[in-house]
Amino acid sequence: MCGFCRPVCPTLEKRGWESYAPRGLVNIGYGLLKGKLRPSKALVDSAYSCTTCGRCVVKCPPGIKVRDIALAVRSTLFQGSSTPASIRSLLAKLAKTGNIYGKENKRTPEKDSDLIFFPGCNIKHKHPEIITSSLRLLNEVGTQAGLWNGTDCCGAPFMLAGALDQFQALARENFEKIKSSRTIFSCPIGFQTVKVSYPTLLKGRAPDTSHITEILSSRIESLHFEETRETVTYHDPCYLARLMKVTEPPRKLLNSIPGIRFVEMADARENTRCCGSGAGITETYSKELSREMAAERIKQAHQVNADRIVTSCPYCLDQLSAVSNGLPVDDITVFLASRLRPS
Amino acid sequence: MRGYERTLARIVGKDNVSTDKAELFCYSFDASIHTSAPNVVVRPSNTKEVSEIVRYANRKQIPIVPRGAGTALCGHSLAWNGGIVLDMTRMNHISETHVEDLYVVVGPGIVYSTLNAALKPLGFFFPPEPGSADVCTIGGMVAVNASGTKAIKYGATRDYVLGLEVVLSNGTILKTGSRTIKNSSGYQLCRLFTGSEGTLGVITEVTLKVAPLPTYSSTAIVAYDDLQAAGRTVADLIRCRLLPAALEIMDRTCIQAVNKSLKLGLPEVEGILIVEFDGHPDAVRDDMRKAEGICRAENPTLFSSSDDPAEEERIWAGRKAVLPSMSRLKDGAVSVSVAEDMIVPISNIPELIGTISKIAKKHGLVIGTYGHCGDGNLHTKVLFDVRKKDAWTRAWKACLEIYGKCISLGGSLAGEHGIGYTRAPFMRMEHKAELDLMRTIKMALDPNNIMNPGKLSLDSVPKTFVTRLRYPVGD
Numbered sequence: 107m108c109g110f111c112r113p114v115c116p117t118l119e120k121r122g123w124e125s126y127a128p129r130g131l132v133n134i135g136y137g138l139l140k141g142k143l144r145p146s147k148a149l150v151d152s153a154y155s156c157t158t159c160g161r162c163v164v165k166c167p168p169g170i171k172v173r174d175i176a177l178a179v180r181s182t183l184f185q186g187s188s189t190p191a192s193i194r195s196l197l198a199k200l201a202k203t204g205n206i207y208g209k210e211n212k213r214t215p216e217k218d219s220d221l222i223f224f225p226g227c228n229i230k231h232k233h234p235e236i237i238t239s240s241l242r243l244l245n246e247v248g249t250q251a252g253l254w255n256g257t258d259c260c261g262a263p264f265m266l267a268g269a270l271d272q273f274q275a276l277a278r279e280n281f282e283k284i285k286s287s288r289t290i291f292s293c294p295i296g297f298q299t300v301k302v303s304y305p306t307l308l309k310g311r312a313p314d315t316s317h318i319t320e321i322l323s324s325r326i327e328s329l330h331f332e333e334t335r336e337t338v339t340y341h342d343p344c345y346l347a348r349l350m351k352v353t354e355p356p357r358k359l360l361n362s363i364p365g366i367r368f369v370e371m372a373d374a375r376e377n378t379r380c381c382g383s384g385a386g387i388t389e390t391y392s393k394e395l396s397r398e399m400a401a402e403r404i405k406q407a408h409q410v411n412a413d414r415i416v417t418s419c420p421y422c423l424d425q426l427s428a429v430s431n432g433l434p435v436d437d438i439t440v441f442l443a444s445r446l447r448p449s
Numbered sequence: 450m451r452g453y454e455r456t457l458a459r460i461v462g463k464d465n466v467s468t469d470k471a472e473l474f475c476y477s478f479d480a481s482i483h484t485s486a487p488n489v490v491v492r493p494s495n496t497k498e499v500s501e502i503v504r505y506a507n508r509k510q511i512p513i514v515p516r517g518a519g520t521a522l523c524g525h526s527l528a529w530n531g532g533i534v535l536d537m538t539r540m541n542h543i544s545e546t547h548v549e550d551l552y553v554v555v556g557p558g559i560v561y562s563t564l565n566a567a568l569k570p571l572g573f574f575f576p577p578e579p580g581s582a583d584v585c586t587i588g589g590m591v592a593v594n595a596s597g598t599k600a601i602k603y604g605a606t607r608d609y610v611l612g613l614e615v616v617l618s619n620g621t622i623l624k625t626g627s628r629t630i631k632n633s634s635g636y637q638l639c640r641l642f643t644g645s646e647g648t649l650g651v652i653t654e655v656t657l658k659v660a661p662l663p664t665y666s667s668t669a670i671v672a673y674d675d676l677q678a679a680g681r682t683v684a685d686l687i688r689c690r691l692l693p694a695a696l697e698i699m700d701r702t703c704i705q706a707v708n709k710s711l712k713l714g715l716p717e718v719e720g721i722l723i724v725e726f727d728g729h730p731d732a733v734r735d736d737m738r739k740a741e742g743i744c745r746a747e748n749p750t751l752f753s754s755s756d757d758p759a760e761e762e763r764i765w766a767g768r769k770a771v772l773p774s775m776s777r778l779k780d781g782a783v784s785v786s787v788a789e790d791m792i793v794p795i796s797n798i799p800e801l802i803g804t805i806s807k808i809a810k811k812h813g814l815v816i817g818t819y820g821h822c823g824d825g826n827l828h829t830k831v832l833f834d835v836r837k838k839d840a841w842t843r844a845w846k847a848c849l850e851i852y853g854k855c856i857s858l859g860g861s862l863a864g865e866h867g868i869g870y871t872r873a874p875f876m877r878m879e880h881k882a883e884l885d886l887m888r889t890i891k892m893a894l895d896p897n898n899i900m901n902p903g904k905l906s907l908d909s910v911p912k913t914f915v916t917r918l919r920y921p922v923g924d
Contacts, residue, residue, distance in 0.1 A: 108480050108773045109520045113560065113583045122492060122538060123472060124519065130475040137474050140921075149471035167710050167773035 107132065111162035111172065116380045116399045117155045117388075125152040128162035128172040135175040138182055145188040153179040154190055154391040157384035157399070158266065159344040164376060181268035192390050193267050200227075201272060205258035206386060207231045219252035222284075223318075224300070226293040227259045228386070228420040236420065239443035240292050240318050246446065247325035251290055256283050260296035265303060266387045277304050281313070288314045290321060292439055294346035294419045295385045301350070317346060318439060319418055323355035326362055330447045333365040339412035340438075341371070341403060341426060342378035343419035345385065351376065356418055356438055363445055369410040371403075379403050383421035400425040407433060416441050453509065457491050457533070460501045465492040465539075476534050479519040479526045480581075481871055482785050482835075484919040487514065487528035492536045496614060496622055496653040499535065503651060504620025506533055506899055513618075514901050515647040517558060517586030522786040523869025525593060525646050529903030529917075535651060537588050544654070548573045551630055551659055552611055557588025557652045564657075573659040576603035579865070580772055588652050593867030594644035598695040598768075601823035602727075603660065605865060607643045612656030615642055615649070618895040628656055641890070646867050647901035649894045663727035666694065667737045668761040669754035670715075671722040671744045676700055676806075678747040679720035680799030683822045685743050686724070687795055691736055695725040696823025697768050700802070702778065703817040703830075707767045710774035715767050716751055722822075723768055724754075725761070771819045775830040779815060782832040787871060787914060788848040791855040792826040792864030801827060804854045811850075812843040826864035835920040845915055852878055868905045871914045876906035 111128035112118055124130040125148045134152050137143035156176045163172050183189050189197075199208035205227040223244070229236045237253070244251050257276060264273035281304050291297035294317065301315045322329065338360060346352045353375040361368050373379040382399025383389045389396040403426060407415050415430070417423055418438040426435045436444075457466045467473070467490045477486035488511075493499045506513045512532030519526050528534050540556035543564065547553070548571050555564060562583045565574050579585055579597040589595070591613070596605035612626030626632070626639040642649055673679040679698060686696065699707070699721045708715055715721060722744070726736045737754055744752055755761055775784030793801050802818055805827075809816035820828035831847070833840040852862055852875045862872050862879050876884055884906065891898075891907045902908055 107478065108581070109518055109584050110581070110773055112518055113562075122536075123467065123490075124475040124536070125469075125472050127475075129478075129519075133475050133478055134471055137471065143471050143474055146469050146471045148467065148469035148475075152471065152475075167770050168776040169710070 108167070110167065111165055114161045114165045116157065116159065116382065116402065117395070119402070120395060120398045121155065123148070125149070126155055131156055131179070132170055132172055132175050135179050138179055145183055145186060150183060150188060150190060153183060154193065155388060155395055157344070157380045157382060157388045157396070159380035159384070160348050161344070161377070161380065164348060177266065177268065180266070181270055184268035189267060190391055193387065196263060196390050197267055197269055197272070200259055200263055205231060206263050211258050213255045219250060220287050221249060221251040222254050222287045222289045223251045224254040224260070224289050224291050224296055226291070226296040228424070229293055230258050233420050233423065233437065236292055236437050236439050239437070239439035242443050243318070243322055243329070243439055244290070247322060247328040249321065256280055260299045262295045262299040262385055263387065265299065266385055274307060277307055280304070281308055281310060285310065285313045288316070290316050290318050292318045292418065292437070294343045294350060295421065298345045298349050317350065317352050317355070317418070319355035319359060320352060322442070323358045326358060329359070329362065329442070331363040331442070331445045332447050334363055334445060335365050337367040337369055337411060337413045339369050339371050339407050339410055339415055341381065341415050341417040341422055342375055343417060343422045344378060344380050346418060347378050348376050359438065359442060360416060369412055371406040371410055373406065379406065381422040381425040383425045386421055389421070389425065396425060397429050401429045404430050404433060453511070454489060456505055457489065457502060460505070461491055461493050461498050465494070466490070476516070477527065478919060479521045479524060480786070481522055481524040481527070481869065482787065482914070482919060483524040483527055483870055483917050485524070485527040485529050485917050486531070487534040488531045490534045490536055492539050494539045496616065499616045499651050499653050500620045500622050502533065502535065503616050503618065507618050507620065507897055510897050510899060512899050512902050513651065515588065515592070515651045517589035518560065518584045520581040520585045521589065521593065521869060522789060522866045523871035525867055525869035525901070525904060526589070527870070529870060538586065540653065543567055546571070548659060550628065552628055552656055553659055554654060554656050555587055557586060557591070557655060559587050561585050561587060561590065568659060569662065572662050574662045575609060575657055576660050577606050577609065580769060587655055587657070591643050591652055591655055592646050594865065596865040598697060598821060600821060600826070600865070601696055602692050602694045607640055609658040610639045610643050610655060611658050613639050613642050613652055614654035616651040616653055618650065618897065618900050622653070623650065626656060630658055644867065646869065646904050648891060648905055648907055649900060663694070665730045665733055665756065666725055666727035666761065667733050667754055667756040668723065668725040668764050669737065669740065669744070669752060670764050671724065671749045672716045672718040672751035673720045673722070673747060673749050674718050676720040676802055677799045679722050680802055680822070682722060682744055682747045683798055684796040685746070686740060687823070689739065689743055691740055693724050693740070693823055694727040695723065695821070697723040697820065698822040699768060699771060699819040700817060702815060703771045703775070703819045706774040706778040706817060707770050710777045711766060711770050713763070713767045718750055723764060768819070771817070772828070772830065775817055775832060779832055781834050782815065783835045783920070784817070784830040784832050785835060785844070787831055787844055788851045789828050789830060790826070790863045790866040791851065791860055792824070793855055793858045793860030795823070795825040797858040797860070798822045798825060798827065801855060801858060805829060805851055808847050808850045812847045814843060814847055816847070821864070824864070825860070836923055838922050841915045841922060845913055848875070870904055870911070873904065873906040874911045874914055877910050
């Protein structure tokens with residue numbers, strides 16, 4: 107294989123060994139499938155150090171679906187009980203409580219609305235301010251949304267860790283509720299999982315789903331912001347920009363703030379550089395590795411002299427904030443809501 | 450931990466040694482058709498470590514195979530006889546930059562485009578841009594004397610290697626060449642090591658000449674319904690004393706592959722030429738005007754030139770994607786590198802293209818032809834079902850005929866990709882007494898044959914390349 111994937115892989119950049127290269131992971135997948143390899147330290151490390159960011163897939167001219175191969179390897183490892191302990195622990199919490207943090211799955215009261223905001227584990231339990239900001243912004247553009255009152259998790263961690271039966275069960279449960287309403291996401295992992303993975307897995311029609319930046323940008327004339335003099339850059343989450351192709355709505359929203367100086371980092375839009383989280387999986391497997399990757403993104407923000415990084419994924423938010431060393435990092439809904447002109 | 454692992458770990462640290470089966474499996478592949486696994490992979494960080502590793506390997510007679518990014522197309526970086534793979538990518542430093550003296554000093558593991566990104570703000574570059582520019586390492590480029598689209602004007606890697614640091618098979622650290630843009634002080638040993646494919650020593654540092662970066666360029670895409678007309682145009686451009694920075698060709702098969710892969714909408718004609726001039730804007734415009742006249746004499750269906758960098762990049766995107774896009778062209782067929790780097794005197798390009806087309810038809814193969822026709826270097830990709838033994842037999846026969854024709858035209862087996870293992874079976878066709886002399890040199894520098902054994906036909910001439918294939922071949 108040509109190896110054209112090598113220069114874009116954030117994991118290889120940090121680890122160097124061929125097994126961390128997308129090409130290496132493809133070969134490992136082949137070796138495992140053909141019985142030439144058995145789980146080993148390097149094999150497990152390769153599978154879980156991949157953030158599934160998909161940048162290699164875009165770069166690969168023959169179009170090898172490296173991301174799918176990474177997930178297939180993880181699934182094989184799961185079936186053979188070779189999933190790393192840290193990931194098993196995360197899955198156990200998810201199975202028990204319905205969220206990856208093992209927190210109580212408090213259901214919100216049913217609200218009579220055909221429009222639902224689905225926060226997901228991370229936003230609900232770590233960043234409730236995103237819920238508040240999202241609902242406020244939706245209200246500002248004349249949309250009343252109710253809160254999701256099902257299981258906290260969209261099931262992505264099950265899928266990404268190869269626990270496919272559990273993913274299927276949760277997906278089926280959620281899908282039944284979601285397909286009868288329009289659902290809005292701020293978390294791109296949930297957005298991608300529900301919009302793409304659910305219908306693929308359950309062979310159903312794609313539910314009516316949107317990312318919140320799509321809704322807000324389509325009604326941008328209803329949003330009125332205070333003037334700011336900040337230099338702001340935007341970090342495209344892999345799941346939103348690369349997998350779901352949503353790149354312009356966040357930019358349109360940020361550029362609508364009067365006085366803002368929007369600067370673009372290197373590696374923007376579909377070519378975005380991964381924050382290292384891997385939708386929480388790589389971060390759980392190796393915090394050290396994932397933080398090293400995040401630090402590279404922070405360097406890029408400094409290169410364009412940004413005063414602030416804005417993103418639209420709670421996992422990216424956690425990663426970048428952890429290593430930003432004082433450079434403010436905000437979720438886009440929180441940033442936009444804080445800049446709304448008082449009515 | 451085994452004895453040799455302990456010794457190697459003592460030299461480079463245990464985190465830089467691996468015998469994990471999955472890791473060895475990954476290093477058993479490069480961009481070639483072959484597979485062969487090492488016993489251990491080591492990632493040294495400096496010349497002293499390399500020297501200690503090589504000294505140890507020589508004492509124990511363990512094969513040593515240097516490896517950069519693993520983009521070699523003929524199995525150069527595979528451990529054919531097992532042993533130690535030296536992954537050189539940690540040695541990726543730029544240790545000195547002296548553009549006023551026209552040179553830089555770099556580690557072998559630095560990636561080509563990373564070096565040029567560092568040189569760009571200074572207004573200089575290392576020109577021999579290979580197709581794998583974003584991936585391949587300078588050490589690998591020196592090892593195979595790589596080049597690419599710019600060779601017609603700027604030459605190949607060998608023309609830029611001013612000095613080398615090489616660890617010889619007994620562990621001696623040799624400094625050869627100089628920091629001057631020329632010297633006539635004895636044997637030109639840099640030229641001996643350049644293209645030696647790791648069979649004479651391990652390159653640990655490279656002093657490279659750099660060139661001023663042109664500030665202006667213009668690129669044309671020219672489409673022909675007749676591939677021979679495209680070939681004749683190439684010779685006419687050279688005959689008329691034009692010196693393009695690049696002069697490339699793609700045949701219909703390649704155009705279709707790129708269109709399918711990148712959806713570029715290139716005209717699906719028999720042949721496309723890409724012509725680039727660079728330099729002073731007035732000179733470039735003048736050259737492009739002359740080139741347009743010459744190209745139009747062969748009645749192209751399209752001639753379109755642009756000096757807009759974005760448009761130039763779009764034109765080049767198609768050409769650069771040929772190699773990896775070929776596998777998308779036909780379901781069930783894989784694009785393999787078997788006879789992919791022939792070079793002939795420039796005016797023989799039309800004849801070679803015609804012959805390749807006939808050979809493909811004769812053996813029932815799909816062969817895409819493209820390459821640097823401006824310097825006589827043609828690449829082909831052969832598409833077939835790699836699971837079928839019969840298809841490999843036909844590919845082998847086709848290669849014998851292609852190489853035979855190429856050599857009869859005064860050409861060579863390889864213009865820029867080297868020999869490795871895949872082309873080793875054909876070495877005697879091109880080199881007679883010369884191969885014996887190469888073997889004598891090899892024996893003198895590496896008497897225990899530990900340096901990348903099995904390559905370049907230095908041990909013995911393999912009967913076929915259809916061996917140790919990475920593909921599962923049935924009947």
